[in-house]
Amino acid sequence: xxxxxxxxxxxxxxxxxxxxxxxxxxxxxxxxxxxxxxxxxxxxxxxxxxxxxxxxxxxxxxxxxxxxxxxxxxxxxxxxxxxxxxxxxxxxxxxxxxxxxxxxxxxxxxxxxxxxxxxxxxxxxxxxxxxxxxxxxxxxxxxxxxxxxxxxxxxxxxxxxxxxxxxxxxxxxxxxxxxxxxxxxxxxxxxxxxxxxxxxxxxxxxxxxxxxxxxxxxxxxxxxxxxxxxxxxxxxxxxxxxxxxxxxxxxxxx
Numbered sequence: 001x002x003x004x005x006x007x008x009x010x011x012x013x014x015x016x017x018x019x020x021x022x023x024x025x026x027x028x029x030x031x032x033x034x035x036x037x038x039x040x041x042x043x044x045x046x047x048x049x050x051x052x053x054x055x056x057x058x059x060x061x062x063x064x065x066x067x068x069x070x071x072x073x074x075x076x077x078x079x080x081x082x083x084x085x086x087x088x089x090x091x092x093x094x095x096x097x098x099x100x101x102x103x104x105x106x107x108x109x110x111x112x113x114x115x116x117x118x119x120x121x122x123x124x125x126x127x128x129x130x131x132x133x134x135x136x137x138x139x140x141x142x143x144x145x146x147x148x149x150x151x152x153x154x155x156x157x158x159x160x161x162x163x164x165x166x167x168x169x170x171x172x173x174x175x176x177x178x179x180x181x182x183x184x185x186x187x188x189x190x191x192x193x194x195x196x197x198x199x200x201x202x203x204x205x206x207x208x209x210x211x212x213x214x215x216x217x218x219x220x221x222x223x224x225x226x227x228x229x230x231x232x233x234x235x236x237x238x239x240x241x242x243x244x245x246x247x248x249x250x251x252x253x254x
Contacts, residue, residue, distance in 0.1 A: 008062040009139045012055065016131040019051050021168055026050060035111045041120050048123035055130060068134035069202035078199035079207075086208040089191075089242060093215035096235045100228030104221040117217040125209035132162050132189070133196045133205055141197075151197050152250045159189030159243070173226050180232045187239030187246075188212065194246035 018024070023040075026047035033039050059066055108116075141154035163186035170181045192205040219225075 005063050005066075006139065006143065008058070009066065009135055012058045012062075013131050013135045013139065015058075016051050016055060016127070016135070017165065019047060019054070020127055020131075021165070023047050034115075035109045037109075037112045037115050041116050045115075045120060045123050048127050051127050052130075066135075067138075068130065069196065069200055071201055071203075074199040074201040075203055078195060078201055078204040081198075082195050082204070082208065085191075085242075085245075086211055089238060090212045090215045092238050093212060093235055094217070096231045097216055097218045099234070100231030101218050101222040101224055104218070105223050106221050108220045113217070113220045117220045118214060121210055121213040121216075124213060125206045128162075129192065129196075129202055129206045129209055132158055133193055134202050136161065137193055137196065152247075155190060155193035155197060155250055156247070159186050159193055162186065162189035176229070176232065177227050180227070180236050184236050184239035187241075187243030190243040190246040194250050198249070 023043055024047070026043045030043045030046045031039055032042035034042070059068075137154050137158040140157050141150050144150040144153055147153065163182045163184075166181050166185045167178060170178050173181075188209075192209060195208060196202060196205045
C-alpha cells in the first residue's frame with residue numbers, strides 16, 4: 001500500500017470523526033421538529049447521510065481499492081457464531097438500563113420511540129463501524145503489517161480510541177460514569193473488531209452494534225439522561241468479560 005493512500009485514509013477517518021462528534025454541517029441548518037422527538041436526532045441523522053456521501057466520494061476518488069468489507073460472504077456464518085453472544089449482551093444491557101431507570105416517568109409517542117430508540121441507532125452503527133473498523137482498524141493493521149501481532153494490536157488500539165471517543169457524551173457526568181463508559185465501550189470495540197477480522201464482513205459488526213445499542217430503548221420512557229450505579233455494576237463487568245473473550249479469540253491466531 002502506498003504512503004499516499006495511508007494519508008488519504010487517515011484524513012478521511014479524522015474528517016468523519018469530526019463530523020460525527022460535532023454534527024457539522026447539519027448542526028448549522030437542520031432544525032426539524034416532529035411530535036415529542038428531540039430535534040437533535042434529526043440533525044444527527046441528516047449528518048449521517050452527509051458522512052456517508054463524503055466517505056463514498058472520498059474513497060471512490062482517492063482510494064478505490066480500499067476494502068471495507070461490505071459483502072455477503074461470511075455474514076451467515078458470522079451470525080451463527082457470534083449472534084448469540086451479541087444477543088445475550090444486548091439483553092443484559094436492556095435489563096441493566098430497565099432496572100436503573102425504573103420507575104419510568106414518560107409516555108413517549110410511537111414516533112419518538114421509533115426515531116430515537118431505533119432509526120437513530122441504525123445510523124450510529126453504520127457510521128461508527130465504517131470509520132472505526134472499516135477505516136481506522138484496517139489502517140493500523142496495514143501500518144503494522146510487518147508485526148506478528150498486527151491484527152491483535154489494531155483491534156486493541158482501535159477499541160481504545162473507540163472507547164475514548166465516547167468521553168464526549170459523558171463529560172458532564174460523575175467520574176464513575178466517565179470511566180465506566182470508556183471501559184465498557186472499549187470492551188464493545190474489542191468484540192466488534194474481533195468479529196470484523198474473523199469474518200472480514202463489516203455488515204456483521206454493524207448489525208451487532210445496532211442490536212446492542214437498541215438496548216438503550218428504555219431511555220425513551222425516562223427523563224433521566226445519566227447512568228444509575230446499578231446499571232454500571234451490571235454492564236461494565238459484562239463488557240470487561242466480552243473484551244477478554246475477544247482478546248483471547250484474536251490471540252489464538254496471532
